[in-house]
Amino acid sequence: MQSYQIPGPKGTAVLDLQEQFLSPSISTPMPLIWESAKDCIVTDVDGNRYIDFTSGVLVTNTGHCHPRVVKAVQDQAAILLNCYDSAHPLRSKFVEKLASLMPEDLKRVLVLSSGSEAIDAALKIARVSTGRQEVIAFDNAFHGRTFGGMSVGGMVGSKAGFGPLVPGILRASFPDYYRMEGTEEEIDARCLANLETVLKTQSTGSVAALITEAYQGGAGSIIPSKRFVHGLRDFCKRHDILLIFDEVQASFGRTGRMFAFENYEIVPDVVVLGKGIASGLPTAAVVARRSVMDGLKRGSLSSTYGANPLSCAAGIASIEVIQQENLAHRAEVVGKKMVKRLNEMKERHRFVGDVRGMGLALALEFVKDKQTKEPDPEFTQQFVRELLQAGLSAMAPIGRFGNVVRIAPPLTITDELADEGLDIIEGVLQRH
Structure with a gap:
């Protein structure tokens, strides 16, 4: 599995400049510094490429920069x-x-x-x-x-x-x-x-x-x-x-x-x-x-x-x-396939407490113990960072306890790219 340095030198320079002038009230940024995006692939300022499981926080349903x-x-x-x-x-x-x-x-x-x-x-x-x-x-x-x-x-x-x-x-x-x-x-x-x-x-x-x-x-x-x-x-x-x-x-x-x-x-x-x-x-x-x-x-x-x-x-x-392009139906079909794989991961990995999904609005909830359901926000933060380092763009953790990761790729995502992203998720889970 690949491992990016995030942020890289160019990304660090962007963040350093931002910290001097931008209001600190913005959401805690992920260390991925976007430069460009096309369909379901994001490229950062240091040239690293990521599969996008965020859609820019559920915005680019048609994929990034759809030609039309x-x-x-x-x-x-x-x-x-x-x-x-x-x-x-x-x-x-x-x-x-x-x-x-x-x-x-x-x-x-x-x-x-x-x-x-x-x-x-x-x-x-x-x-x-x-x-x-x-x-x-x-x-x-x-x-x-x-x-x-x-x-x-x-x-x-x-x-x-x-x-x-x-x-x-x-x-x-x-x-x-x-x-x-x-x-x-x-x-x-x-x-x-x-x-x-x-x-x-x-x-x-x-x-x-x-x-x-x-x-x-x-x-x-x-x-x-x-x-x-x-x-x-x-x-x-x-x-x-x-x-x-x-x-x-x-x-x-x-x-x-x-x-x-x-x-x-x-x-x-x-x-x-x-x-x-x-x-x-x-x-x-x-x-x-x-x-x-x-x-x-x-x-x-x-x-x-x-x-x-x-x-x-x-x-x-x-x-x-x-x-x-019948993207609503596409979201339903791909979403069901992704939920099936995520539920299989839930059975294999002790940190995954729950899988939820409707179409391509999916989520993983992480816990310290599946019986007590005690939230594990620390692992969730680490998990998202490791996903980025492995080439998968994910949103910062959400939820009442900060222990939920949203999975929301553009509706244009192919079966192959969805599987590749899920492979990265499973690969990170297997490390723990």
Whole structure:
């Protein structure tokens, strides 16, 4: 197995310069210093090549620098870069394309710049639409770093020191089948019953919405059952509450469907989109039922860079690539094969406590002991660094205990390259 020096001399120089001027508030960087990327291969500034199991944190679903996306951006850049929120043909085409992907009357689209910005917008829309103020959110959720996103987030790491937060957030339990006691059905029943308790004990009777991730990404890629999500849909209908589905990291083919809510066979009232929407151009969107969004006053929600021509060009091209190359189906097929191999590794290696996955949104949870399930964040950090040294780009550890590694290659990955990446994972595990 190869072994890279990471960072190399050029990478070290980049980091040294960065440390002098860049805010220390950014996420702890992995020592891989990107220079270029093509499809599923990343090259660092020292010339080392890596299989990418990150997709730039679940962004480049179409692969890095897909030729059709690159050409769409290059062509548009020579014509028009920005026109504030004035109408232009690509904006009309982009929102029409997004709306065409949605079921029922989810046909109103607000295009913005980032997932966090879109979460804030969704919360504002819910308040205006219902005339109510409270929002139910889940323990361990992550919804971004704006004040709205932090407030509905359920982990301290993203909001420590930034209080006070937005008032009116009610907190509920989210099912974690690996760490909660009982059967999957029993855990779902307890968590759904907890929602009724939240209404009775935390609310002032003014709940506008319930917000949930399609799966809890930052908490460790925790995937709820279809039963639980159906329970959420039923709960919201019974209590006249809007269901907001945060699909910032789960949409555009990542989970084996164009949108993750399709896996659960429900239709939310509001869907928040980002990351994979435009293959790397800063773009996000809120899509809502007409009845939810049509009450907004003209000019009440807009953005300087939302729906700018470059983002729209990249978004249209990305959606067309995902559709025409059948990448959602590709994610489902390759994801199942990868989960099978990862589960085989779990049986052979003592550190692997759990394997989770939906499409190409996969995760490994590392523990010191499979019986006690004690988290092992130290090994997880070491594991990710050894993967890099062996030529596999992985994200920094996530989860409540810092003991989960996400596996999320571009949806264009071949069977051969997926196997090569898994061989590297197994090779690192075999050292321990």
